[in-house]
Amino acid sequence: MIKKVRNTTIKEIAREAGVSIATVSMILNKKDVKISEATKNKVLTIANELNYIPNTMARSLVTRRTKTIGLIMPDITNPFFPEIARGAEDRASKEGYSIIYCNTDDSIAREEKYIETLTEKMVDGIVLAHSSDREGDNAGLVSCRVPIVLIDRDYDIPNVAGKVLVNNKSGSVKAVEFLFEKGYKNIVYIAGPMNTRTAKERLEGYKKAIIHKGIEFNERLIKIGDYKSKWGETATREFLDEGVLFDAIYCGNDLIAIGAIKTLKAAGLRVPQDVGVIGFDDIYMASMVDPELTTIKQPNYEMGYRATELLISAIEQKEKQKPEKILLETKLIVRKST
Amino acid sequence: MIKKVRNTTIKEIAREAGVSIATVSMILNKKDVKISEATKNKVLTIANELNYIPNTMARSLVTRRTKTIGLIMPDITNPFFPEIARGAEDRASKEGYSIIYCNTDDSIAREEKYIETLTEKMVDGIVLAHSSDREGDNAGLVSCRVPIVLIDRDYDIPNVAGKVLVNNKSGSVKAVEFLFEKGYKNIVYIAGPMNTRTAKERLEGYKKAIIHKGIEFNERLIKIGDYKSKWGETATREFLDEGVLFDAIYCGNDLIAIGAIKTLKAAGLRVPQDVGVIGFDDIYMASMVDPELTTIKQPNYEMGYRATELLISAIEQKEKQKPEKILLETKLIVRKST
DNA sequence: ATGAAAGCGCTAACAT
DNA sequence: ATGTTAGCGCTTTCAT
Numbered sequence: 003m004i005k006k007v008r009n010t011t012i013k014e015i016a017r018e019a020g021v022s023i024a025t026v027s028m029i030l031n032k033k034d035v036k037i038s039e040a041t042k043n044k045v046l047t048i049a050n051e052l053n054y055i056p057n058t059m060a061r062s063l064v065t066r067r068t069k070t071i072g073l074i075m076p077d078i079t080n081p082f083f084p085e086i087a088r089g090a091e092d093r094a095s096k097e098g099y100s101i102i103y104c105n106t107d108d109s110i111a112r113e114e115k116y117i118e119t120l121t122e123k124m125v126d127g128i129v130l131a132h133s134s135d136r137e138g139d140n141a142g143l144v145s146c147r148v149p150i151v152l153i154d155r156d157y158d159i160p161n162v163a164g165k166v167l168v169n170n171k172s173g174s175v176k177a178v179e180f181l182f183e184k185g186y187k188n189i190v191y192i193a194g195p196m197n198t199r200t201a202k203e204r205l206e207g208y209k210k211a212i213i214h215k216g217i218e219f220n221e222r223l224i225k226i227g228d229y230k231s232k233w234g235e236t237a238t239r240e241f242l243d244e245g246v247l248f249d250a251i252y253c254g255n256d257l258i259a260i261g262a263i264k265t266l267k268a269a270g271l272r273v274p275q276d277v278g279v280i281g282f283d284d285i286y287m288a289s290m291v292d293p294e295l296t297t298i299k300q301p302n303y304e305m306g307y308r309a310t311e312l313l314i315s316a317i318e319q320k321e322k323q324k325p326e327k328i329l330l331e332t333k334l335i336v337r338k339s340t
Numbered sequence: 341m342i343k344k345v346r347n348t349t350i351k352e353i354a355r356e357a358g359v360s361i362a363t364v365s366m367i368l369n370k371k372d373v374k375i376s377e378a379t380k381n382k383v384l385t386i387a388n389e390l391n392y393i394p395n396t397m398a399r400s401l402v403t404r405r406t407k408t409i410g411l412i413m414p415d416i417t418n419p420f421f422p423e424i425a426r427g428a429e430d431r432a433s434k435e436g437y438s439i440i441y442c443n444t445d446d447s448i449a450r451e452e453k454y455i456e457t458l459t460e461k462m463v464d465g466i467v468l469a470h471s472s473d474r475e476g477d478n479a480g481l482v483s484c485r486v487p488i489v490l491i492d493r494d495y496d497i498p499n500v501a502g503k504v505l506v507n508n509k510s511g512s513v514k515a516v517e518f519l520f521e522k523g524y525k526n527i528v529y530i531a532g533p534m535n536t537r538t539a540k541e542r543l544e545g546y547k548k549a550i551i552h553k554g555i556e557f558n559e560r561l562i563k564i565g566d567y568k569s570k571w572g573e574t575a576t577r578e579f580l581d582e583g584v585l586f587d588a589i590y591c592g593n594d595l596i597a598i599g600a601i602k603t604l605k606a607a608g609l610r611v612p613q614d615v616g617v618i619g620f621d622d623i624y625m626a627s628m629v630d631p632e633l634t635t636i637k638q639p640n641y642e643m644g645y646r647a648t649e650l651l652i653s654a655i656e657q658k659e660k661q662k663p664e665k666i667l668l669e670t671k672l673i674v675r676k677s678t
Numbered sequence: 679a680t681g682a683a684a685g686c687g688c689t690a691a692c693a694t
Numbered sequence: 695a696t697g698t699t700a701g702c703g704c705t706t707t708c709a710t
Contacts, residue, residue: 011703022681027705036679058460059406060703063397063686070440070461079426079641084416091416091443100440100461102408105429122396123408123438303417349687360697365689374695398687401702 010052018048030056062124070100071313072120075131076108082285082302086131086153089306097314099126108132117146127163127313129153129306149316151309156199156327163316164326166309170200170282173298173332174207175214177252177280180296180334182215186250186278192237192262194229194254201226204254204282222246229254229285234261242269249277255284256297283335301330348390356386368394400462408438409651410458413469414446420623420640424469424491427644435652437464446470455484465501465651467491467644489651491643494537494665501654502664504647508538508620511636511670512545513552515590515618518634518672520553524588524616530575530600532567532592539564542592542620560584567592567623572599580607587615593622594635621673639668 012026019026021041029037029045062068073090075083087103094101102125106112120128128146131153143150149163156165181189191208194201209219225240227233234253238261241248251266253259259281263273271277274296283297308328316323350364357364359379367375367383400406411428413421425441432439440463444450458466466484469491481488487501494503519527529546532539543564547557563578565571572591576599579586589604591597597619601611609615612634621635646666654661 009703013703023704024682024706025680028680031705033705038679041680055456055460057401057462057703059397059401059462060686061705063395063401063688063703064705066686068397068461077426078416078422078429081419081422084419084422087441088415088417088443091441095442098457100442100457102438103425103429103441104433104438105426118393119436119438122393123406124395124397347687351687361688362690362698363696366696369689371690376695379696395687398702399689401687401704402689404702 009057010049010054011057012054015045015049015052015054018052019045021045030054066124067126067317068124069098070102070123070125071310072116072123072125072128073101073103073131074106074113074116074120074128075103077105078103079105080285082300083131085302086306086309089303089308090129090310091306093307093310094314099310099314113143117143121147126317127151129309129313130155131306131309149313151313151316153305153309162325164309164312164328166305166312166328166330168200168300168305169329169331170203171207171210173282173300174204174252175211176332176334177282177298178208178211178215180336181250181252181278181280182211184250184274184278188248189223189250189252189278190241190246190248191224191252192234192254192258193224193226194258196226198229200282200284201229201254208252223248227258229257231257231261231264234258234263235265236261238262238265251277251279253279253281255282256295257285259295259297282332296334296336298332299335300332304330347395348387348392349395350392353383353387353390353392356390357383359383368392404462405464405655406462407436408440408461408463409648410454410461410463410466411439411441411469412444412451412454412458412466413442415443416441417443418623420638421469423640424644424647427641427646428467428648429644431645431648432652437648437652451481455481459485464655465489467647467651468493469644469647487651487654489647489654491647500663502647502650502666504643504650504666504668506538506638506643507667507669508541509545509548511620511638512542512590513549514670514672515620515636516546516549516553518674519588519590519616519618520549522588522612522616526586527561527588527590527616528579528584528586529562529590530572530592530596531562531564532596534564536567538620538622539567539592546590561586565596567595569595569599569602572596572601573603574599576600576603589615589617591617591619593620594633595623597633597635620670634672634674636670637673638670642668 012023016023016026025037025041026045029042030049071094073087078084078087091101102120102123104116106116125148127149129151132155143159146161150161151163152165154168156167178189189212193205196202213219225237227237234257238251251262253262259279263279266273266277273279280296283299312326350361350368354361354364363375363379364383367380368387409432411425416422416425429439440458440461442454444454463486465487467489470493481497484499488499489501490503492506494505516527527550531543534540551557563575565575572595576589589600591600597617601617604611604615611617618634621637650664
């Protein structure tokens with residue numbers, strides 16, 4: 003192996019300065035409760051001259067902390083995650099923490115393997131970001147011995163130190179109200195699968211908004227399926243075939259919206275002139291794929307940032323506190339051409 | 341601080357098995373040159389029962405290796421990098437390495453800070469991915485004591501263990517030949533800044549391709565500017581105003597292409613019916629922003645993957661070898677609607 | 679105000 | 695085939 007040049011050690015500094023290693027250690031760690039200015043300066047100068055860099059391994063071995071955090075997510079290549087990752091890294095580096103990042107492709111096996119690896123590497127905590135709801139099957143997490151902060155998920159495991167969630171309900175309200183403001187009168191909703199928390203909350207928001215507008219809720223106005231563009235196509239087709247009166251579609255997520263637009267255009271309808279479409283900017287970050295599309299954007303950067311913040315505070319807390327839950331608001335990103 | 345549950349140690353295993361810690365260590369590290377099957381099994385069983393997880397800190401302290409790699413890039417949020425990061429992580433985890441990732445925003449100061457942090461954390465090597473060419477100013481890198489693999493850059497520093505580059509010239513040839521195949525006859529080129537290696541190589545490729553087609557190269561056919569969409573707009577405007585005869589534009593990168601298309605459309609020209617446009621899928625990953633756009637895509641995933649591979653081999657090599665240089669080919673991604 | 683010494687958990691050379 | 699031992703570089707009581 004390529005030999006690594008050996009670093010200066012506190013031992014060398016101690017010898018050079020004519021003091022003990024304990025003294026050097028105290029000074030370098032600013033625990034200089036009772037150290038004379040003279041020796042302090044001497045040691046600091048020498049450390050600087052010798053270009054001293056502390057050996058984190060040695061330190062971690064005794065302190066049992068590494069100032070490293072694990073970030074587990076399905077796939078950094080999915081446009082949903084880079085912002086989360088960036089937010090996490092920004093917050094972490096601010097506090098001197100580093101981030102080890104891991105892609106699981108949503109595989110439980112890989113997740114468990116990573117949790118073990120991260121444990122070996124002695125990370126101080128883990129930020130966990132999933133793409134989809136997934137209940138149960140958290141064996142790996144449950145046995146994990148460091149604090150965990152969940153992003154966009156709301157179930158309980160023993161070591162959750164916090165959760166950072168998105169206010170899906172208020173996001174839905176924003177979307178529907180935007181369509182009303184734009185002058186659309188009859189807004190239908192294509193929802194995702196109701197076994198997911200997000201879909202439930204988004205539906206609630208839709209209902210709330212139309213009822214608030216004085217419109218009676220009617221089952222015919224919504225269609226429940228999955229978060230795929232194919233479903234957006236199908237559902238839109240069904241609305242058209244059933245002769246449901248609508249001039250705008252609110253979509254449970256961006257994939258559904260993409261499908262809906264496709265069907266509308268195929269049917270000779272113009273978007274947004276004939277039919278308004280808006281969706282939750284969810285999986286594929288439609289705002290990036292089509293900067294012209296109006297969407298409800300999730301605060302991904304902030305999620306990563308706040309989650310990491312929560313985690314660090316849990317790590318550094320003297321006492322274990324009850325898990326904190328942060329609810330972040332979405333942002334309406336308006337189609338430029340409207 | 342929240343107390344971390346203490347792990348099983350080899351000492352405990354040794355006591356339990358009635359052997360010495362050295363024996364346990366050897367067995368667990370598969371350096372079991374001369375260990376009886378009996379004790380080997382006994383130790384392995386006990387280790388398993390006790391749910392033993394090695395303490396990487398302690399190991400690293402003596403081996404001086406952490407099985408961790410640093411990945412330094414400008415910004416994971418820039419669509420150019422997630423694929424690189426994913427490629428790197430895939431290759432790394434295959435070999436049991438973890439990746440610490442760092443965003444520099446192309447700031448030298450941040451880069452140097454990260455190199456110091458990574459050194460403290462004792463990473464075994466660094467993969468460095470810049471967004472743009474940047475000559476000189478490599479103080480931080482030069483003094484770095486672990487092997488470095490450069491992505492998409494070709495300058496020399498003492499500890500480069502390798503470079504993974506893109507074949508820009510052949511990529512240009514591909515782009516121009518594609519336009520010829522599509523029936524376009526007069527292809528002009530809007531280039532980026534000639535102080536960058538990429539721009540130089542791409543221009544060479546353009547020249548080679550049109551000369552190969554039997555067309556005489558003429559300075560009026562190219563315009564040199566920068567890698568921005570504004571420049572794409574301006575240059576296209578100039579071509580039109582000067583009355584240069586063209587039916588296709590090859591753009592030095594995707595931003596330029598976006599600008600070019602904008603100007604063409606404003607001038608009432610249809611793309612690709614009236615004018616063909618193709619660009620190098622460079623900074624903003626046009627293929628993602630507009631899946632319909634034909635582009636020359638850089639092999640980003642592969643860059644990350646191969647760079648990490650090179651790095652690992654450099655790390656594990658007994659002898660230092662001369663830096664390896666890998667040249668990767670681009671891929672033509674054809675507009676779906678053509 | 680400073681030093682001595684124990685030990686974090688492990689590897690590796692050397693004994694036996 | 696297995697055990698003994700000396701560190702790796704640092705933090706942290708406990709003395710002085």
